Amino acid sequence: MILNYRQKKSTLPESKQSSEYIFIIHGLFGSLSNLSGLASELQELHHTISVDLRNHGNSPHDDSMTYHEMAADIFALADHLNIERFSIVGHSMGGKVAMACALLNPLRVNKIVVADIAPVTYPDKHNDVFVGLKTLTREPIKNRKEADLTLSTSITTPEVRQFLLKSLIKRGEHYNLLFNLAALSANYASIRAWPEFNNIFNQEALFIKGEDSDYIRPEYQPDILKYFPKAKAKMIKNTGHWLHAEKPKTFNRLVKAFFK
Incomplete structure (x- = not known):
């Protein structure tokens, strides 16, 4: 690749x-x-x-x-x-x-x-991040302020939320995450290992x-x-x-x- x-x-x-x-x-x-x-x-x-x-x-x-x-x-x-x-x-x-x-x-x-x-090999350090991101992607993302608010229910640290939102880009009427959340979640055990x-x-x-x-x-x-x-x-x-x-x-x- x-x-x-x-x-x-x-x-x-x-x-x-x-x-x-x-x-x-x-x-x-x-x-x-x-x-x-x-x-x-x-x-x-x-x-x-x-x-x-x-x-x-x-x-x-x-x-x-x-x-x-x-x-x-x-x-x-x-x-x-x-x-x-x-x-x-x-x-x-x-x-x-x-x-x-x-x-x-x-x-x-x-x-x-x-x-x-x-x-x-590390323990699970990103459960709250994955929970927040999966919640975020259940509905179309309309703007960054709304995305930050949704993430805040699982991710309490503002700096972590801002880091994640750097990968949010607008395509058409809605925003999408650049990274492949499904693949990262499926491979997280391998990434930690x-x-x-x-x-x-x-x-x-x-x-x-x-x-x-x-x-x-x-x-x-x-x-x-x-x-x-x-x-x-x-x-x-x-x-x-x-x-x-x-x-x-x-x-x-x-x-x-x-x-x-």
Whole structure:
């Protein structure tokens, strides 16, 4: 599957450009616009490719979305763009896709940045989100204010609702969600899970944690080092799971420093 993407060439003169291509991958319910600020900053030195994962944004829909399949989509897009080796930045589910790429074909991946996720199986953290979204889509969506009100009956955090509503677009008289809610719901167990891999990734890997998030715990360190023995960790204070949106300057600075 060829994913929807947005490619940005380095803004430097060709003689001063880095040869690094960096794929940027969003998380669950997101799209390539979520990390657009990071893409713009990395573009100063590097070439970036922001992607919509399958069943997200403007990428094709599919009934299945395992991490092996989503990683294969990234490699298929790299082949389509004639990019042999590249690095990856991924947030949450996108971080798991980044890890899967590095482990499935470590010879093609230079470095990875994994934002607030670990190679483990997580409990259900999105039941309220799925309940709210399913309620929202039972009737035609007339406007964003009405959509936010409907979501608020299940999702109490305004920031989460605003994030979800970024994928609401108007088509004709009504609004529709860009992501494939039915497929995400059907595949949620697979998305929460972490498949076993036989390889290790012996290149640099940076794991960035939000201080107030519980997605990366101390007890997950052995799982990280099992697959990524050269992993380093950074923490951004006073941030949760959406660390790249809560403190974008700090997040972008850490990522840029890692790729220098």
